[in-house]
Amino acid sequence: MSFDALKELAAAGHNFKGANPQQLEAISSLSQEEVTLLNSIKQRLDSAEDVVPHGVDAPLSGAFVW
Amino acid sequence: MTRHSQALRAKTGLLLPQLMATTRRLWNSPRLNELYPEYLCMLHSSIRSTVPLMERAVARCRELADDDPVAQALVPYFTRHIREEQGHDEWLRQDLAAIGCDPDEPLRRLPTASVANLVGAQYYWIQHYHPACLLGHIAVLEGNPPSTELVPELMRRTGFPRTGFRTLERHAALDIKHRDELMRTLDEAPLTPELVTAIGLSALHSIDAANNALATVLDAHPAMTTANA
Numbered sequence: 001m002s003f004d005a006l007k008e009l010a011a012a013g014h015n016f017k018g019a020n021p022q023q024l025e026a027i028s029s030l031s032q033e034e035v036t037l038l039n040s041i042k043q044r045l046d047s048a049e050d051v052v053p054h055g056v057d058a059p060l061s062g063a064f065v066w
Numbered sequence: 067m068t069r070h071s072q073a074l075r076a077k078t079g080l081l082l083p084q085l086m087a088t089t090r091r092l093w094n095s096p097r098l099n100e101l102y103p104e105y106l107c108m109l110h111s112s113i114r115s116t117v118p119l120m121e122r123a124v125a126r127c128r129e130l131a132d133d134d135p136v137a138q139a140l141v142p143y144f145t146r147h148i149r150e151e152q153g154h155d156e157w158l159r160q161d162l163a164a165i166g167c168d169p170d171e172p173l174r175r176l177p178t179a180s181v182a183n184l185v186g187a188q189y190y191w192i193q194h195y196h197p198a199c200l201l202g203h204i205a206v207l208e209g210n211p212p213s214t215e216l217v218p219e220l221m222r223r224t225g226f227p228r229t230g231f232r233t234l235e236r237h238a239a240l241d242i243k244h245r246d247e248l249m250r251t252l253d254e255a256p257l258t259p260e261l262v263t264a265i266g267l268s269a270l271h272s273i274d275a276a277n278n279a280l281a282t283v284l285d286a287h288p289a290m291t292t293a294n295a
Contacts, residue, residue: 026072031266033263037270037271041274063105063212065208
């Protein structure tokens with residue numbers, strides 16, 4: 001059976017609401033290595049979830065620069 | 067068919083909300099005056115690796131170029147970008163001096179493990195896999211520039227002068243131009259499926275590591291005093 005990135009990501013709790021067809025196509029093309037990394041990061045972040053002011057002061061973005 | 071740049075944006079979009087949330091925690095912190103110098107020190111420890119990383123990447127590209135069309139295609143990009151990125155660590159030292167902090171402080175400090183994780187992974191991938199991996203890292207750090215509203219708002223919140231925010235202010239403009247150039251490079255390079263995956267992995271790792279590095283700033287117990295602290 002072939003690897004299904006969308007299914008694996010959805011099973012780990014990733015949400016694709018609002019993703020357009022091109023974005024979904026790109027996400028579907030994720031490799032197993034990428035999905036494994038994404039899911040392990042998500043699992044760690046979810047277990048350490050604290051109170052984060054989502055949506056507050058949205059224009060204040062950007063902290064890392066190159 | 068989805069272009070490489072679009073695919074990379076879709077992949078990183080899965081993790082970027084977390085980095086943006088940590089960023090907002092920093093800029094909305096009631097301790098912002100104390101944390102801003104700590105942020106500048108952390109950023110210095112990352113930015114001072116920008117040019118050396120690209121120098122290592124271009125050297126590796128030249129070693130591989132005879133048999134590797136991707137490495138060959140990336141030499142002009144890295145060469146040009148090295149020139150464009152010179153001296154940004156010095157801007158950070160000037161920012162520190164402008165808010166009354168010792169500009170040599172970042173050079174004295176032991177860089178954190180989180181920044182070593184962010185930057186060190188790139189040295190590994192460049193040396194032991196392929197220098198194209200660095201494109202994923204750059205796409206993350208250069209692909210999410212400071213908003214134009216950020217500096218005026220931080221000035222208002224901290225009372226620090228505009229000269230204390232030169233790094234953020236200049237990158238708000240510079241990184242947009244550089245991001246577009248990187249996206250063109252990604253789309254034009256003859257990337258193999260394996261390298262597309264490697265660049266994606268590098269980008270996802272960089273978001274996570276950058277998030278952790280920023281979180282260490284939020285946890286910092288500031289040792290520096292500023293002009294108006």
